[in-house]
Amino acid sequence: MSQFRDSDGLRIINNWMAEKGHAPFLFQLQTWQRYSNGYSGMVVAPTGFGKTFSVFLAVVIDYLNHPEKYPKGLKLLWISPLRSLAKDLAKAMTDAADDIGLDWSVQVRNGDTPTATRRKQERLMPDVLLTTPETMHLLFSQKKNSRWFKSVRCVVIDEWHELIGNKRGVLTELAISQLIHYSPKVQIWGITATIGNLEEAKQALLPYPNLKVTQVTAKQKKKLDIISVLPDEIEVLPWAGHLGTKMVDKILPIIASNTTTLIFTNTRGQAELWYQVLLNAKPDLAGLLAIHHGSIDKKLRNWIEDNIASGYLKAVVCTSSLDLGVDFKPVDCVIQIGSVKGIARFMQRAGRSGHSPFERSKIYFVPTHSLELVEVSALKEAIKEKQIESRDPMVLIFDVLVQFMVTLAVGEGFEAEALYKRVKQTHAFQYLTKDDLQWCLHFITKGGKTLHSYEEFHKVILDEDGTYKVKSRRISMLHRMNIGAIVSEVNLKVKYFSGGYIGMIEEFFVSKLKPGESFILAGRILELVQIKDMTVLVRRSKAKKAVSPSWLGGRLPLTSHLSHYLRLKLSDALQPGRLEKELRFLNPLVSRQNEHSHIPKADEFLVELIETRDGHHLFMYPLEGRLVHEVFSALMAYRISKLTQITFTIAMNDYGFELLSDQPIPISEKNIETLLSKDNLMDDVIASINASEMASRKFRDIAVIAGLVVQSQPGTRKNNKSLQSSSGLIFRVLEDYEPENLLLRQAYTEVFNQQLEEARLQKAFDRISKSKIIVKYAKSFTPLSFPLKVDSLRGTMSNENLDKRIQRIKEQAFKIN
């Protein structure tokens, strides 16, 4: 230990920091020391406390002390989920190396890297390479790629908490396993923010028994101010989006009194809307207000990011596109518009302001309807009690495995037995059986068990030397284009007719527009001229108003942690504490709810029956988030339909759901407990949902990742049109011909784990079975039911057969599109 303390490397770094007027934090020192002792590990630290330098400088110090341990070539691989991070990190690292007098080259490689730079890197790798999980896999798909990685001594996974819960995490786990294979002495370090399951996160990242594993946790805590912005008056019948723009007058003074403000919205459509609204309310902001989201041109986004950093911009309307990424020093205020759905996400967004170690973060919450104020109250409570959501690592993700196997086959080829041993060491595939692997091999060589005529299917072949390889250039090219686990909607490029690229838009939205119609993108009003070669050609529109594009997806459900606190706060709402200003403000609404129906206490479950002109409504409020409500509502519809033949229309939001029927719903105090019973729960769930329909939706991503669907690249002429097919079509084909297909099974598993959230549903019914069930009959919509009525994400549930249903729809004066 004393050896390290007295080492030249540490002295050089300490001097360098001292010159800049800094001293290392304790967790940085610990990381440096343990790295030097040969440990791998995980650093847990909030953003803004120098977590980057904790690991980067550890490698620098070790190099200064033992240069002989580091051969020529790539030494440090820095894998981070975000491209935008890489540029600034590389700059910080280069500056540090220069200051210290270290002749290291630090370079970035990702989808934005120009081809010339990439070729140069392939000839001579830099000492430090910053990259993404996808680019790692692309590198593995190159011929003779192992030569680049043999010299690597340290691999860092930055923002591991962002990767762990999704398929990109699985890509990362596989990349680590491959890197260990190439360079057995490599040390692996993860960097993560606090999440609910740190131990598991560490296990998933570092499951290798040969590694010495440690954890370093920063003691520093971020101070956080949460301020809710209250509307002037309260509507007792709230609905989503309604409040919205009325709150502009409240937002403008906040922007004025801070240096730089980030305004977070939940969807890209919302961001476009708010950008317009703010500009209309205060035209002076033109040029000082920007809009930033994932569909905006990369160059424009870079410009915006640079100008946030320089302090030139006063405010930026953004989406989760700015959740992570570069630390913007001037940002001293964050405004969140609408529900955030999760505690961790809320804290992360808040943390984007007041970035220096000892500054406070400040976040304003602007509700889009008054009920969301309960959520602020719940968030405050959860943060006070330090409750943060977990992110569960995914297991047995066959689509990613199949992709990885083809990636290797395109690259250097692989041997089945050796690959099995390696992959089985990862957390994601620890339960992989030999049969599973055999199936995957069969799938990539012969196309699955039922593909009889596989003569033409030469995707991967077993070469004479015993390795699996891809020999066809055509297939290699198609595969490289398809590497990755982020499946986006089909996006089209948007360009001015006269030239100039604006951004991306979903095909689904554009397909509904006719030439001459206007829409908003990147804060501009554009007129559609024509669609050609996956490109939307537009010109500036003279229209004053236009539709904001809607983007599919992006509907995040409420996390179970937050919903727990929501239930508590709602039951408190009748007698709010002296300091709970949100709840005090909500009192008129809550009182009306209590007068016309009921406010459920923490140990109660509310059921409302309302009859209107539209028909007979049943409302229930489990407060378990949209996904659980989707299943819950289908289950209720199923159980009721066993009593009588009936068809429902279903609507849901994060608070509850509605069943609507044209017939009376046979529910009363007498049978309600049976209907809500937890007996035969999962059997009834399976009988009630269209599992096949849900799995078909899940299969979309799986089909793309496993290479069953060829994605067309936006803006390219060659769109592989003769290979277009929908994943839905392939799903049906596989259900008919190969029901035991592992990818199909994975789709169903994903439905149960993610869509049905089986565990959470079980818990909800447990809780309800212990609760007092309250049935109320109301004459009109109540404050709780009204937003549901308006929010209409509707599905149907029916036990009538198809032909009869069509007949009925016909009778109801259907519309043909």
Added chain:
Amino acid sequence: MKIVTEHITILNEELVLTNQRAIYWNKESALILSDLHIGKTAHFRRHGIPMPDDILQKDLRRLKELINHFNTRRLIIVGDLFHAKANSDMDTFKTWLKQFDDLSLVLVKGNHDRQSQRLMDELNIHVESTLIIDPFIFIHDPSDKTTKNFTFSGHIHPGVLLKGKGKQKLKLPCYQVSENQIILPAFSLFTGLNTLRNKTDVVSYAFTDTAIFRLQ
């Protein structure tokens, strides 16, 4: 397989729409269909996307039943008989075709039909870019149409989106019949549906495995 029929009369010709994606024309003893896309599964396989060939077998079984059911002497295929360049699926089709002794095939060339004349001769398929059998004209892509006569077309794989109360939604394949044209549904089950409409005066005949519905 259940064959459900709906009889319509156009220009005094009796036409039998079936729920199995083909029309039978009485006077000519002809079965009219479009967009078989033979070779699509094999084309996918060649590009590393595994698709079972049973899909084709199933389409061909269905076609055979229809041929026998109606005592068909002639097949009029309104384009896209083949999906891609020659592959093993064409051989399957060739073998299958041999079982019918006196069945004549006419193909109205579609955008996918880029096969050599030799293959067509080998299969004994008569190819036309536009086929005229009084009182009808057969053209693959309806937008290429420049005639006032009643046309039969395929190409767009028409479907219909049914919307009921409370946002109930159903998508079904259909025949689109308007004043001077019929657009046929794609015969192959391995095809998508297009539910967009350009015209307003269209009657759609949508169908399921067990029924046909007339929608206006």
